[in-house]
Amino acid sequence: MNIFNKIKKAKLVGRGGACFSVAVKWEMVKKAAVDKKYVVCNSAEGEPGVKKDGYILEHFPERVVDGMKIAIDFLGAEKAYIYINKDYYKKYGKKLISLIGGAPIELFVKPIDSGYIGGEESSILNAIEGKKVEPRLRPPFPTTNGLFGCPTLVNNVETFHNVSLVASDEYENRRFYTISGDCLHDGVYSFPDSWTIQKILKETRNYPNFPFFVQIGGDASGEVLAVSQLKSQVSGAGSIAVYSIIKHKPTDLIKKWLDFFINESCGQCVPCREGVYRLVEITRSADPDWQLFGDLLDNLSETAFCGLGCAVPVPLKSYIKNVLAKMPENSINLPNGSKKIICECFKSA
Ligand code: SF4
16 A cells, blocks of 8 residues: 555544645645645644644654655655754764755744744745745645745644655554643653543643642643543643632733734734733733623634634633633632623624
């Protein structure tokens, strides 16, 4: 069986967070009627609380390089890049270069001042081309119009690692999980991808004995779930952050998430540039307009230019709906008895 059919049979999905079918992506690049094609391995890993790509580069770099070589062969790609953050380059660059050998793969260090958005798929293409590091309007997608206008396959570290396992018939439907936050045994673990959040926390002896909630798929843009929702699988980039309800005050959490987005917004599009600024302004007001807060979040998810802006409502809405709405009124320190109004606003979130 050739590698494409093996990937299809294994039902591999991208492990950068979007969980898009690997076979579909590879097929789109393969079918593009252009001779010059590129492969990019995204090793930027900039989402707070997600460390599994670094773990893979440390422990299984040969799998990552092997997966890239397989992609180059399958697509007939001219060249490939490992787009890597500076920290990972310092730690794993030498090893990767020795594994690459004579293959047409180059390490490209993520520009230092490019922030979180420097790890976004189309920003990576701009960075490698020497352009301003900001997301491109899509469509067209990188699979048809990627690096230098050519069809480009962009997959992340874990995805190429899994491609290598599939090729050698060793893939066992496992994935890597980063566990962090208010727990005793944080770190990166590998378990079957069918395992629930609850099972993973118990297996790693991280299931708290205090009131808590979790954020999955990244500490900034991930979804917040209550204890009653832990029988689901981990979505996104495979991370579970544990939060003590007692330790983390609602105002601090809302500030933490909004601070991240206002600091990391590249400012290219109005909904995100202005919208996040207005959200922060509302939370600082003596009489917050939570209805407007909810409207701005809806607007962001529908109109923001890239995944960062679209992700702003995810932690905020899910925290308000799944956790805050269920907390006793007297334990919430939001101003002016606003809990009821907030919950009304996000009833259908
Ligand atoms: S959504 Fe935010 S980060 Fe994305 S392009 Fe717009 S301003 Fe930049």
